[in-house]
Structure formats: C-alpha cells, structure tokens
Amino acid sequence: MRYNGRRKEFTILKNKSTFYTRNRFFCGAFAYLLVSVVIYVASRASSNFADFISEYPSSWVRLVLAGFTSIFPFSLAEGFLLLLIPLCILFLFFAPDEDEGKRMTRNSYIMLGILFLIVSTYLSVFAPCYFRKPVDEELGLDRKSVTKDDVYNAAVFVSEEIEKLEEEIVSDNTGKTLMPYSYSELVYKLNLAYDSLCDSDEKYDFLGDFYSYPKPLIISKLMPYTRISGFYTFFTGEANISTAYPDFMIPYTIAHEMAHQRGIAREDEANFIAFLVCMESNDSYIRYSGYTELLNYLLDAVYTTDKNLYEETFYNAPKVYREEYSAYIDFIRSTRMDSVSNVTGTINDTMLQSQGQSAGTESYNLVTELASAYFKSELEK
Template sequence: MVRFMRRLNRWIHPLALVFILLGIAAAGINIGYILSSRFADAFNAGVSSHIRVFMAHLTGWIPFSLAEFIVLGSPVIAVAVIVIAVRKAGRSSRYFVRTLIALLSVAALLYAMFVFSFGAGYRTPSVGKKLGLDREKVTVEELAGTMRIAVEELNGLADEVMIIRDRGSVRPYSHEKAVALCLDSYAALSDEYGFLAKLDAPVKELVTSDLMTYTHISGMYTYFTGEANLNTNYPYYVNVYTTAHEMAHQRGIAREDEANFLAFLVCIRSEDPFMRYSGYLNLYEYLYSALSADRALRDSVREGLDPRVQYDLVCYSRFFDKYRENTVATVSNTVNNTYLKMQGTEGARSYGLMVDLAVAYYRDRLG
C-alpha cells in the first residue's frame, strides 16, 4: 500500500488527490439532493448554512470583492499555468500529466464547494411552501390586480422619494446604510420564518460595475468566496433591490424567483420609504412584463401610476439603452440560462416567476 501511494504521488499531488475525492463525494451528495428534497433541505440548513456563514465571515473583512479580484486575475493565472504546463511537458510526460491533474483537481474543488455550500438550495422544498403561500396557476386578472396594488403603494410613496431630472429616483443614503436596512429587515423575517439564517455580512461594491452592465448582471453571489456582490452602475432603486436579492442567495435561497420574492419582502417590510419604493417598483416591472399577453389591460393599469414614478422608469430605460443590445449580454444570458436549467429551474425565465409568489401573497387582498 505504501509503495502504491508513493507511485501515485509521483503522478498526483496529495492535495490534488484530496480535491478530486471531494469532487467525487460531492457528486454523490448532489444525486442525493436530486432524489430527495427533504435531504436537500436538511443539508442546506444543517451543513451548507454553516459553510456559507463561515465563508462570508472569512472574506467579509476584506474591503473589496475578492471574487472580482480573482476573476480579473484569472487571465494572468491561465497564461502562467499554460507556460508552466508547456515547460513541464518538455521535461517529461509525468510532469505534464501532474499539471493537468492539478488543474482538474481545482475544478473538482470548485464543484465540491458549490455542492456543499449552495447547490442544495436548488432542490429544497419551495420557499412558497415555507411561507405558507398557495402557488396556484395565476390568472391575467390576478396579475392585473396585483399590479394595481403595486401602483397604489408606489403612488403613496411618490411624495417621499426624490426623483431628479434625467437621473430618476435617488437613494438618500449610502450603500452601507442600504445594507444595514436590509440586514434589519432580514433579521425580522428570520424571527418570523425559521428557515432564514441570521447573517451579518457586507455586500461588496464591484469596481468594474460599468463594464459588468454590458452583461446585464446587476449583482451576483459567489459561493467560492461567500460574497454578495453589487453592480453599482444600475439606478439606485435597482441597487437596493439587488442588494436584498444577493443577500437572499447568501442565506441559501438559490432559486432566482424565490430570491426575487424574498428581496421584495425585505424591501416592503422595511420602515424606510426608499426601500419600500424599490421593492414595489421592481415588482411593478415584473408584473408589467408578465402582462404582455394583454397589453390593453396592462396599459390601463399603468395609466394610474403617478407620473413621477413613470418618469423614473423612463430614466431607467434611457440609462439601459447604452447596454441593451450587445454580444456580451447575449453570451452572458445564454450561459446563465444554461446554468439555471442545469439546476432544475426554468432558466432565465425563473426570475420573472416571482410574480406567482407575489400574487399568492396578495391573493386575500385581491378577493
């Protein structure tokens, strides 16, 4: 056995072997998620949550996004690895194979980190069930009724929100304050719903936000660093909502529609007017898109929206014109859609499915 291990170590670094074994174990656990939502839920709450909290605290003290630093440095790392691999290939085939296996082991480690810390969230029972919401098939009338509620709430908040010419609504405080407000709201929700883990961690502002906007990504949770990251280039009302959305992922809510709905709840449960405005305006946009099949009905509801809020949406549209059509966005959307479908969701379409949860939330009010 000792002789075998020595021979194996000549071809595979011991640490690389550990990473590969972790990847194999993760594959087995992932199959368990797929076969049993109860197992996925138990693992997500009992194991993954502790890993997410540990990773968030491990990187939270760093004043910048470690994930962004890694991504920006990846081209340099890739070139260095290629150079090393070529040089070692010239020395002997053993060194070349050892380098390739080392690269494979890094991929295995990333996969294992995903499965152990985040992947279970895609296979757990739905957040709707945990919130006690009956997610029935939604009718056009229910969508319109929920949109009217959003319009009513937005009209009531319009006087409390500053909307500037050519810019739209303005967040009246810093990003750090927005994070603190989200944390307060999440803490209250956690007391009400036990499945939401309590976590005090920052949301990192991305340096490359302007460039990132070309991908149409307003934020991301990076499981391998435990960081929630924010694209600060988007308008303020989008930023506040995205902050709450990425914090939902940080708490193990993996499905996009569920993270969207929790972000909505976090915003509207806040005592801060701009937080509530952000939540209702994002809901309004999703409902507006969902009602595209009945434009006459949709437009009749839109006519009741305060002109100042309508102007805010116009400002957003003008801002986004620069980024709307480009190859980077097409590739990014395709990759994201493929990834989400691989996790058993409906792909990029799942973001908009939060309206089903919103309708269920307001069904009693709709009558």
C-alpha cells in the same frame, strides 16, 4: 555484501514516491468531488435530503464563507476571475528551480485539484438548494391558483403603495430617483431588514440569519452591457453587485443576491424574498425599490394577457414610477450590446435549466405568481 544490497534496496523503495504522496492535494480534492456528486444526486432525488443539506451543513459553509469574505471591502471572486489566466500561466511556466516536465505535471494536478474544489463546493453547498422545499410551501402560499385578475390586483396594490412613498423620494431632472445615502449604509439597512424578517415569524426560519457585506464590483460599469446587475459566487460566499445601474435597482438587487447567500437558489424565490426584505425595512427608499422592481414584473405579466389593461395600469401609476421607468429605458438603450447580453443570457439560461428550472431565465418573472399569491392571502386575512 548482502547487508549493503538490502540497504540500497531499502533506500530505493524509501525514495520512490507514490502518486498519492506526490499529489495529496489533488487526491483529496478528487475524493471531495466524489462525495459531492453523491450529495448532489441524492438532493435531486429527495427534497427532504436537499432540505437537510441546505439548512444544516450547506448553511454552515455559506455562513463561514460569507463571514470571512465580508472582512474584505472588495470582491475576492472578482479578483480571482480577473487574475485567473495570468496566474495560471505563471503557475505553469515560471516556477523556479525545477525540471520543466515535472513542474508542469505537478502544477497541472494542483490546478485540476483547485477546479475540483470549486465544482465540489457548488455540488455540495449551493446546488442542493435548487431542490429544497419551495418557498411557497414554506410560507403556505397557493401559487397554482393565481389568476390574471390576481396579478392585476397585485399590480394595482403595489402602484398604490408607491404613491404613498412618492413625496419621500427625490428625483433628478431626468426622472431618475436618487438613493439618499451611501452604499455601506444601504448594506447595513438591508442586513437589519433581513434580521427583522427572520425574527418576525418562525415560518422564515428557513432563511439563514447572518451578517454579510455584498461587494461592489470594480467592473461595475461593464456589467450593464451583460444585463447582469449582480451575481452570487458560491466558492467565496460573496454577493457581487454592479453599482452602475440606476439607484432604484440597487437595494432590490442586493437583497436578491443576499437571498442566494442564504440558500434561496431559485431566481423567482430570490426575487420574492428580496421583495419581502425590502418591505420589512423602515427605510422609504428601500421600500420604494422593492415595490418598483415588483411592479415592473407584475406589469410585464399584465401585458402578456391584456395590453389595454397594461396601458391603463401603467398610466395610472404614480408619476415617480412612470418617470423612473422612462429614465430606465433610456439607460437600457445607452448600454445595449446584443452580442454580449445574448451570450450571458444563454449561459445563464442553460445553467438554470440544468438545475431543474425549466423556465430558464424566464423563471425570474415567475415572482409574479408568488407575489400575487402573497397579496391574495394577505387580503383574505
């Protein structure tokens, strides 16, 4: 009797699962979340720590993610987001041969664990990049001393550079310029430009130097209504691009999102790195894209300080730029949907401010300070 009783007791204890053994994935994801919170808080408190995380463990993860997902010609992140709701419904309610209550509880913990992994990846891999040493300090630029005259001089210089390229750029009868090669060839050229920039000077060592394939989105035609031309998904390491925008925007947009892949989180800095990458290319259309996008930002800055000077600068700009700008305005009007763009703009603005970017979406325009400081330093050499 005693032997059988003990054996029965032992069997009951053996079969009784603990919360941990039943939810190992959830517990592991929760532990990763706790570690990620510590990394994130430490990064906000110390730029030196943020530099270390951004340049070493974070960089390795971003490299592996970008390398793996580049195998696929489509965006894994886009597929995940499009299928998210139906997959959740199937996962919760249609798993076979299991008690309904147990199934929903178990699957809920799995989905919560997946959410923890996504949040943890953001906190430990990409978010620290917001708090690393600024690009102007890395490159020895004095953006604080930039004056409105410096911005104007930069606009004039960029306008003159566009004029030098004008004969090599092809436009249609609406004034819109045409990219003379395929998307895949463009990506190849931009990867070469990144390699060239990183090899040109050791001061660019803070940029991750690796191959990646930015993904054209299936929903590209819907993106202009959101006013989003591209985005970086940290949990897959992919740069995602809307190919529905005018051709002149696409090289610069790809270079911008590739900058995010390489740990440049702040939007003004990603814009500036995108410009430098475009300038490093030996391809005329990529250089035209970089100059044109930068001139748009510079002229906006000139307009805020002197409207008459803006008009003078704009009408003295090359014909190819003025016609491109006019065609772009027509494109923007044809895709206007304020109810959508206001929502996406508010979400983006809130996210940027939460990461210490007090200017929010206006931070994109701060590229004018970096570019003006850059041209000023180059002219002084």
